Amino acid sequence: MKLASLRALNVERAARRAALLVTDLDDGSQRVVRETEIPGDPLADILSRHLASGRSGLVEADGRQFFLTVQAPTVRLVIIGAVHISQALCPMAAALDLSVSVIDPRTAFATPERFPEVPLVPLWPDEALAGPLPPLDRYCAVAALTHDPKIDDPALLAALKAGCFYVGALGSRKTHAARQERLLQAGLSPEQIALIAAPIGLNIGAVSPAEIAVSILAQIVSTLRAAHLRVAKTGAPA
Structure with a gap:
């Protein structure tokens, strides 16, 4: 995990807010999508489903593979x-x-x-x-x-x-x-x-x-x- 991504996730974790780390397995790029940012994301539907389930996993969209790491506060x-x-x-x-x-x-x-x-x-x-x-x-x-x-x-x-x-x-x-x-x-x-x-x-x-x-x-x-x-x-x- 890249340092910038880790820092962003730590900020959300400390504030007890959900976020997802999206890793593009084709080029290795990463981005953190905060819970409130999901509706405007290109992968909105997929991110919504994974956040609702609370499960991380491999997904495919537009011919590319991504790994979604779900970080949600402990309930x-x-x-x-x-x-x-x-x-x-x-x-x-x-x-x-x-x-x-x-x-x-x-x-x-x-x-x-x-x-x-x-x-x-x-x-x-x-x-x-x-x-x-x-x-x-x-x-x-x-x-x-x-x-x-x-x-x-x-x-x-x-x-x-x-x-x-x-x-x-x-x-x-x-x-x-x-x-x-x-x-x-x-x-x-x-x-x-x-x-x-x-x-x-x-x-x-x-x-x-x-x-x-x-x-x-x-x-x-x-x-x-x-x-x-x-x-x-x-x-x-x-």
């Missing part, structure tokens, strides 16, 4: 609530290479015994998200699972204000209607509140904590891929 999953669903969700998310952390001020639930090898933050969400954890951004997913407004609502506020690509909340439609009223009173717009996936997860008829965890993770992956495609096609942040 973070911040789980609010050390509950049974979270226990099932954490290892599943880790298997997909998501960076997982659990926030719950209730130290009786947030224990290493219940969440081995999972970063636990035993603080209220507004404290955790303002301190020990890195700032939320659009490569973050937030799943609020406690059913307790005192814990879930501050996390939802922070996630929506940060533009997280996925924000989900556990609860029935009746529960969510009350939540919507609280978030409106807290200053969020109806458009922001409408971004919350509630009831959380894809509708697969899930019953057990493990099944609900599967539905949540599937919805996160689906939303992530759609967000990548949207940015790649329009150049606008997801």
Whole structure:
């Protein structure tokens, strides 16, 4: 890799922005295409597909071969609530290479015994998200699972204000209607509140904590891929 390309990629990596390194295998030339630059690139459709999949690979266009190196920020999953669903969700998310952390001020639930090898933050969400954890951004997913407004609502506020690509909340439609009223009173717009996936997860008829965890993770992956495609096609942040 050429030094100029490495420097450009490092800048994007440090800022948690996606980029692709396009290497022309015929002449060895390289160029870095930032996520927002994809729509104007001659290989826009191909770059869009590779960014959406998150996979590097060999492609051919106009009789030439290129190798595309996809660099995308590590996706973070911040789980609010050390509950049974979270226990099932954490290892599943880790298997997909998501960076997982659990926030719950209730130290009786947030224990290493219940969440081995999972970063636990035993603080209220507004404290955790303002301190020990890195700032939320659009490569973050937030799943609020406690059913307790005192814990879930501050996390939802922070996630929506940060533009997280996925924000989900556990609860029935009746529960969510009350939540919507609280978030409106807290200053969020109806458009922001409408971004919350509630009831959380894809509708697969899930019953057990493990099944609900599967539905949540599937919805996160689906939303992530759609967000990548949207940015790649329009150049606008997801």
